[in-house]
Amino acid sequence: MLVRQALGQGILKEVKSRQESLKRELEERLGTVLSGLFPERKNVKKQLKMLVDDAVELANMMAEEKALFLSEMIPIGERFNPVHMDTYDEGDGHVQLCMFPVFGLVVRSEGTVDTIKVLVKANVEIS
Secondary structure, eight states, rough: OHHHHHHHHHHHHHGGGGHHHHHHHHHHHHHHHHHHHHSSOOOHHHHHHHHHHHHHHHHHHHHSSSEEEEEEOTTTTTOOTTEEEEEEEEEBBBBEEEEEEEEEEEEETTTTTOEHHHHHHHHEEEE
C-alpha cells in the first residue's frame, strides 16, 4: 500500500463520524446558491441531497480503494481521441471545450510504465 492510500484510509476513519452534519451543511450552502440561479424560486433540496450523498459515497469508496485515481480536464487544442473522449459533435477535430473531465484508474505493474484504465470518458466539444 502506498503512503497516499494509507493516509486516505486513515483520514476517512477520522472524518466519517462527522460526514452527516457536513453533508447537510454543504446541501444548505449549495441550495442557497443554486436556488438564486433559477428564474423562479425552486426547491432543490431533494436533488442536492442525492447529489451530495452520492459524491461523498464515491469519495469514501475511492479512499478505501487500494488504487490511484486520475481526473483530468482535456486541454483546448488537443486532438480528439475517442479512447478517452466523447462528443456530440461530428468529425474528429481538436478540442474547443472540455465540459467533463476524464476519470480513470492508474494501473501500476512492476517494471512497466503506468497505464490508465478509463472509467468515464471526458465530454468535449470539437472543431
